[in-house]
Each structure stands twice: as structure tokens, then as C-alpha cells.
Amino acid sequence: MVGPWVQSPNVIRQLLWATVALILSSTASSAAEMDMESAIIAASGRLHQAWLADPMTATMPFPAVSLLSLGASVDGVCNPKAPPRRPAPTAAYCAKNDEVLLDRDLLADVTRIPFRLGASSEVSYWIAMALAERLLPADEGTSQPTPLRTLQANCLGGILLGASPDIQSTGDATPLLNTARAAYGDRYSSTVGTASQRGYAFLSGLGATGTTSCSSIEMAALAQSSVPDPALLQQIEQLPPPDRAHSSLMAAINSQCQPRPSKPCPRTISTSRTTR
Numbered sequence: 584m585v586g587p588w589v590q591s592p593n594v595i596r597q598l599l600w601a602t603v604a605l606i607l608s609s610t611a612s613s614a615a616e617m618d619m620e621s622a623i624i625a626a627s628g629r630l631h632q633a634w635l636a637d638p639m640t641a642t643m644p645f646p647a648v649s650l651l652s653l654g655a656s657v658d659g660v661c662n663p664k665a666p667p668r669r670p671a672p673t674a675a676y677c678a679k680n681d682e683v684l685l686d687r688d689l690l691a692d693v694t695r696i697p698f699r700l701g702a703s704s705e706v707s708y709w710i711a712m713a714l715a716e717r718l719l720p721a722d723e724g725t726s727q728p729t730p731l732r733t734l735q736a737n738c739l740g741g742i743l744l745g746a747s748p749d750i751q752s753t754g755d756a757t758p759l760l761n762t763a764r765a766a767y768g769d770r771y772s773s774t775v776g777t778a779s780q781r782g783y784a785f786l787s788g789l790g791a792t793g794t795t796s797c798s799s800i801e802m803a804a805l806a807q808s809s810v811p812d813p814a815l816l817q818q819i820e821q822l823p824p825p826d827r828a829h830s831s832l833m834a835a836i837n838s839q840c841q842p843r844p845s846k847p848c849p850r851t852i853s854t855s856r857t858t859r
Contacts, residue, residue: 619706623650623685626707630714633746639718639853646676646717648683648710650690657684668728670771674709676716683713693766704758707747708766711740718852730776730806731799734784737763737776738797738855741788745840745849756789764822779820780805786819788855790840790848796855 627648634640651660658667661677661684673689676682693705715736716722722732741759750756763785764778775781784805787794793811794801810816840848847854 618702619687619690620650622703622706623648623710626703626710629747630707630710630743632748633743634714636746637742637852639851643717644681646681646683646714648685650685651687653687655687657686660684670767670775673766674713676713678717678721683710683717685709685713704762707744708740708759708762711743711747712736712766714743715739728774730772730774730780731803733775734780734802734805735797735799737781737784738788738802739852741785742797742850742852742855743788744785745789746851750789756786756791760785760819764819776806777808777820779816780808782819782822783810783816788850790843790846790850792841795843795846798855 631645634643634645651657656667657672657675657677658665661675661679671689672686673693674683674685677684690706690709693709715738716732718739719732719735741763744750744759745756750759760782764782766781767775767778769778772778776784783792783794784797784802786792787801787805788797792815794805804810808816840850842848845854
């Protein structure tokens with residue numbers, strides 16, 4: 584027997600609206616998931632091209648790129664017995680599976696929820712950072728974290744991104760530079776470097792700074808803000824937020840690679856070898 588409350592037009596109307604809202608919410612969520620996965624496939628394809636174009640990585644297998652399920656973390660899937668890192672990685676290379684893992688929740692956070700179209704810069708950046716980890720010595724995790732590894736990843740990631748169609752077609756590094764600067768909160772600067780240091784490391788990979796390689800020596804110097812062109816580092820720190828007009832500095836940066844002795848343009852992994 585149907586209860587008398589169902590006969591109320593207001594109750595029926597409210598139930599109908601609630602059902603419609605639930606359907607729309609589910610549809611939006613599904614669309615967001617498709618947008619994220621499509622962006623990852625596209626970004627992976629472009630970075631795969633850059634990987635094959637570099638003399639050093641061309642002979643290396645390109646890691647698989649996997650988007651984790653909701654609630655799963657990169658460290659929890661790759662190294663469940665290791666202490667969790669802070670900040671938790673949005674993306675990382677998992678050596679045991681030769682795989683790049685992407686945290687679905689954190690990636691949605693940095694690309695704004697619901698996942699927005701045009702978030703390719705953030706997706707490309709994080710995949711490139713994880714691919715760069717593949718090129719670094721294994722992280723033993725036995726000592727206090729320092730910015731060195733993150734700065735090297737930003738530099739090597741800059742090389743890969745600079746060789747990908749993202750920048751090759753547009754010549755505009757601004758979105759990726761803004762992403763590198765905004766990748767972490769200021770409270771983590773002691774372990775991942777400052778926003779300006781990460782931006783400078785990324786631009787070094789493009790060949791747009793006086794620092795000519797991603798070596799541990801040069802990146803350790805950057806971690807101390809000791810660079811050949813301190814004025815540029817200072818300018819990067821003073822850049823306005825991404826939603827404001829780009830400064831004249833951006834036009835200079837987007838002119839891209841500066842030829843150096845034994846450092847061709849664009850930069851390559853082989854000419855920016857990392858050393859301990």
C-alpha cells in the first residue's frame with residue numbers, strides 16, 4: 584500500500600528534482616573522468632614522441648602510464664611498506680613495474696574539480712616529472728629529503744616537455760612554467776625547493792637560463808639560490824599569479840633555448856646528464 588505522503592504534489596516534485604540532480608551529478612562526474620583520462624592519453628602520447636626523439640631515451644622503453652583508482656595513493660600502490668612522503672606525490676615513477684603512477688584525487692585537485700578542459704599543462708607537467716624520476720638514480724629514502732631530486736626532475740622534465748609538441752607547436756612555455764611554480768605549497772619548500780627554484784629548474788631544461796645542465800652539482804647550487812643569472816631567478820619569483828597579465832619576462836623566456844658550448848638547442852638528456 585502506498586503511503587499518503589506520496590500523493591503530495593510537493594513531495595513528488597522534490598523527488599523528481601532530486602532524481603534529476605543525481606543523474607546530472609553522475610553524468611558530470613563521468614564526463615570529468617573521461618576528460619581526465621583523455622588528457623592523460625594525449626599528454627602521454629606527446630611525451631612519448633619527445634622520449635623517442637632524445638638520443639639517450641630513444642633506446643629505453645617508455646614506461647606505462649596508469650591513473651590510479653579513487654582513494655589509491657602513489658606510495659601506497661608502489662611502496663606500501665615505505666614511510667609516506669610529504670608532500671604526497673601527484674605522480675611518480677614506480678620502478679618495480681616500470682610504470683608512471685598518477686594519483687587520481689590529487690590530479691583532480693591541481694586541475695580543479697570538476698576536471699576542466701584545457702588542463703593539459705598540469706597533466707603534461709606531472710607525467711614529465713615522473714618520467715624524469717625514471718632517469719634519476721634510485722631514491723633510497725634513507726636520508727632527510729632535500730630539494731635536489733625535485734629540482735633535477737623539474738630540469739629533466741623541462742627537457743622532455745621542450746621537445747614535445749606542446750611547446751614545439753606553440754613556442755609558449757608560460758602555462759608549464761606557471762604549473763611548475765604552483766606544483767607545491769610554500770610549506771614544503773625545504774624538500775621540493777621554492778616556487779622560483781622549481782621554475783628556474785624547468786626553464787634550465789628548456790635551455791633558457793645560464794645553468795647549462797640538470798647535474799646534481801648545478802641543481803644543488805640552485806637549491807641554495809646560487810645561479811649564474813640571479814636576476815632571472817629573482818624575476819621568476821616576482822612573476823604575477825597565473826591569472827594576471829604575463830610580464831615582458833615571459834616573452835623573453837618564450838624565445839626559448841640559448842645555445843651554449845657543447846649544449847645544443849633544444850637541450851637533450853644526454854647533454855644534461857645527472858651526477859651525484
